[in-house]
Amino acid sequence: MTARTGGWGPTPDAHAFPTRRYDLVKEFVIALAVMTVLSVIAALVFSSPDEPAISLQQWARQAPADVVATAAGELAGTTTSAGYGPPYNTAGEGQNLGPVNLQALPGVTQPVDSAKDLVLDPVRTLTSDVPAATAVRVWEAAAPDRQQAWATAYVDALANAPDGDPAKVASGDYGPVPAIAAAELHLADSGALEGLLTSRTSFFGVDSTKALLLLADGTHLEDAARAQNLGGDQWGIMNETGNYPGQPWLWLYSLWYQVPPFATSDNADIQVWALMIVLSIGFVCIPWIPGLRTLPRHLGVHRLVWRSWHSRR
Amino acid sequence: MSRVPVSERSSSMESPEHRGSNTWTAALTRWVEGLVPKGQWLPDRQPAYVASWIYVFGVACLASLVVIIVSGLVLTLGGVTWWHTSSVGHFVNSVHLWSVELFFATMVIHLWGKFFMASWRGNRGLTWATGALAFFGSLGTAFTGYLIQTNFDSQWISTQAKDGLNAAGIGAYFNVMNLGQMMLWHVSLLPLVVGAIVTVHLVLVRRRGVAPPIGATDPTASGSQEPES
Numbered sequence: 001m002t003a004r005t006g007g008w009g010p011t012p013d014a015h016a017f018p019t020r021r022y023d024l025v026k027e028f029v030i031a032l033a034v035m036t037v038l039s040v041i042a043a044l045v046f047s048s049p050d051e052p053a054i055s056l057q058q059w060a061r062q063a064p065a066d067v068v069a070t071a072a073g074e075l076a077g078t079t080t081s082a083g084y085g086p087p088y089n090t091a092g093e094g095q096n097l098g099p100v101n102l103q104a105l106p107g108v109t110q111p112v113d114s115a116k117d118l119v120l121d122p123v124r125t126l127t128s129d130v131p132a133a134t135a136v137r138v139w140e141a142a143a144p145d146r147q148q149a150w151a152t153a154y155v156d157a158l159a160n161a162p163d164g165d166p167a168k169v170a171s172g173d174y175g176p177v178p179a180i181a182a183a184e185l186h187l188a189d190s191g192a193l194e195g196l197l198t199s200r201t202s203f204f205g206v207d208s209t210k211a212l213l214l215l216a217d218g219t220h221l222e223d224a225a226r227a228q229n230l231g232g233d234q235w236g237i238m239n240e241t242g243n244y245p246g247q248p249w250l251w252l253y254s255l256w257y258q259v260p261p262f263a264t265s266d267n268a269d270i271q272v273w274a275l276m277i278v279l280s281i282g283f284v285c286i287p288w289i290p291g292l293r294t295l296p297r298h299l300g301v302h303r304l305v306w307r308s309w310h311s312r313r
Numbered sequence: 314m315s316r317v318p319v320s321e322r323s324s325s326m327e328s329p330e331h332r333g334s335n336t337w338t339a340a341l342t343r344w345v346e347g348l349v350p351k352g353q354w355l356p357d358r359q360p361a362y363v364a365s366w367i368y369v370f371g372v373a374c375l376a377s378l379v380v381i382i383v384s385g386l387v388l389t390l391g392g393v394t395w396w397h398t399s400s401v402g403h404f405v406n407s408v409h410l411w412s413v414e415l416f417f418a419t420m421v422i423h424l425w426g427k428f429f430m431a432s433w434r435g436n437r438g439l440t441w442a443t444g445a446l447a448f449f450g451s452l453g454t455a456f457t458g459y460l461i462q463t464n465f466d467s468q469w470i471s472t473q474a475k476d477g478l479n480a481a482g483i484g485a486y487f488n489v490m491n492l493g494q495m496m497l498w499h500v501s502l503l504p505l506v507v508g509a510i511v512t513v514h515l516v517l518v519r520r521r522g523v524a525p526p527i528g529a530t531d532p533t534a535s536g537s538q539e540p541e542s
Contacts, residue, residue: 011435012531014360014522015350022359024372031369031376035415039380042414043407050397050406051465087485095480106485206493208471213490216472225469232473241466244410247459249417249452270480284445287433294431297527301429306526309362 006287007294049242054221056197056211060188063220065164070218071184072158072177074114075139076151079217082114088213089113095270102270110209118214122196123183132183135176142175150175232257252276349519362526367426370419371518377416378511382504384409389500393492394463413455420448432524440521443514450507457499460489471495 005011060067073079077091085092087109094103112118120139126132139147154174161168166178187193197214199205215221222231230236237254240246256262256272265271287293296302303310334340387405388396396402424444433441456474460467471489478484488494 006434006438008431008434008527010531012525012529014435014525015353016531016533017360017362017525017529018532019358020361020364021357022363023357024355024359027369028372028376031373032379035373035376035380035412038415039377039384039408039412042411043404046407046411048403048407048410049466050403050462052397053464053468084479087479087488102482103480105482109485110488206496207488207491209488209490212468212472215468221468221472224465230469236469236473245414247455249421249455267480269477273477273481280449284442284449286428286445287438287441293433296429296431299429302431302527305365305367305426305430306362308364309526312361 007290008297046244049240049244051241054215054224055191056188056193056215057191059215059218059220060185060193063218064185064189065158065166066218066220067185067188068166068181069155069158069164070214071119071181072151072154073217074119074214075177075180076148076155077115078152078155079114081112081118081213081217084112095267097267097270097274112210112213114213114217117210118197118217119180119184121200122187122193123180125192125196125200126183126187129183129186131179132186135179135183138176139180146175149173150177154178154181233263252279348516353519353522360523360525362529363523367422367430368523370423370426374416374419374423375511375515377412377419380412381409381416384412385500385504393461393496397463409458413458417451417455420451424448430524431527434524434527435521437517437521437524440514440517443510443517447507447510447514450503450510454499454503454507457495457503460495461492461499463492 056067070079074082077083081088083091085094086104086107089108089112094101120136123132124136139150142150150173153172154169154177157169157172157174158164158166160170166182169178184193187196194211195205197211198208225231225236226234228239228241230239230241235251235254235258237257238247238250253272253276256275257268262268262272282289282292384405388402388409391399391402396406427441427444459470460474474489475484478487478489487498
């Protein structure tokens with residue numbers, strides 16, 4: 001009997017108990033009115049956060065060196081997106097959960113060639129900009145090893161320049177890379193780059209993947225986020241811009257990123273995901289997990305819930 | 314407005330010859346009628362032990378969901394970026410946000426309450442499971458809502474969240490940086506899924522009734538002493 005009743009013994013039929021008057025519809029209507037009023041009052045008093053999106057033009061004007069460094073990094077293959085792996089490309093293998101690589105399983109479903117899609121294709125549209133057009137032709141005529149050497153050298157030079165300022169870069173053999181990166185900055189500054197990334201191949205630009213990958217490859221977006229305590233190691237998954245509650249229901253998911261081994265793991269994302277999936281399945285299956293399903297009996301909180309009923313027995 | 318008078322004749326479904334009818338319509342009718350005990354779809358009485366504030370949070374959660382849906386529908390009228398440029402749109406967005414916060418607050422209290430009451434007793438395991446699934450479905454729905462704000466928040470959240478989803482292989486099909494895809498998931502697919510789970514959950518609650526107190530015995534059994542209402 002115990003096995004069939006989940007460790008509780010027989011539970012009486014709810015319909016066998018004495019009843020009391022209970023107006024479900026009235027209760028719902030009152031609850032609806034209360035929730036509506038609370039939502040409206042909170043909306044009037046606290047409003048809601050709406051920090052404008054960072055445009056690529058804004059990025060170019062506030063952090064031009066970051067745009068140039070990012071463009072050079074895309075050409076060198078050193079940015080996050082360039083070496084990401086699935087689902088964007090095959091430049092990386094992604095994260096592993098022990099011997100399992102779920103990231104590689106579906107393959108490349110959203111192809112992104114960071115150098116071509118995020119830099120060269122947009123710059124190629126500057127047909128009336130002779131230095132830019134020439135730089136792209138020189139780049140494309142060069143062998144891959146040569147391209148890599150130019151771009152890597154320029155990325156290193158930018159990193160060593162004061163404030164990463166392209167104007168203060170030490171002289172070196174960077175080939176057409178500085179001109180291409182400067183053209184990318186020019187496109188961003190003009191406000192044209194977003195359209196070239198989101199709607200160059202489609203009139204309706206509803207897919208922001210490439211523009212967001214480029215923006216996230218730089219440091220400007222992360223700097224702005226960290227300034228608002230939105231970093232992953234700042235409980236940023238559940239935080240919100242300003243002093244708003246955000247998604248507090250993600251506290252447990254956010255927690256794991258703050259503690260070892262996840263906080264320092266190269267495979268933290270898949271490890272946290274795996275842990276949360278296991279915990280979530282466990283949560284759904286509580287009624288069937290021995291020990292856990294009978295835990296409330298020992299906690300005693302149920303006596304508080306049914307104290308008036310117990311007092312009348 | 315007067316109501317259409319109800320026919321005094323019994324419906325064809327109630328006639329003896331149709332109770333055993335093998336038509337699909339009759340079978341569906343019998344199935345729907347059998348989902349919950351007769352008179353328990355919307356009863357005006359509850360077991361005497363249903364007398365605690367904890368019971369309010371389930372219906373408060375449901376009421377919050379209605380506010381979320383209505384405010385969300387109003388937001389769809391203006392389009393994706395309407396709320397950035399319209400004070401009315403911003404207000405409706407604020408109502409949407411705070412009703413979501415209330416929804417989760419009441420849902421979490423409801424879930425904890427049901428845990429402490431071990432409300433899965435008496436063959437109510439699926440009632441708990443559908444409630445937990447509704448919670449996880451709501452997490453996904455709220456998450457996609459944050460992705461389609463078309464502001465700095467959605468830029469940051471999408472570029473960060475992609476890594477976890479990609480690592481799990483989900484990002485290959487569920488691209489959080491694709492505004493169009495996330496918009497459709499948020500306003501159509503996920504609300505339908507959550508709505509369906511909540512519907513099943515409510516039917517199960519009505520089917521089994523509210524779980525009796527821990528340790529309660531069958532009041533109809535001889536020798537048992539249950540309080541009168």
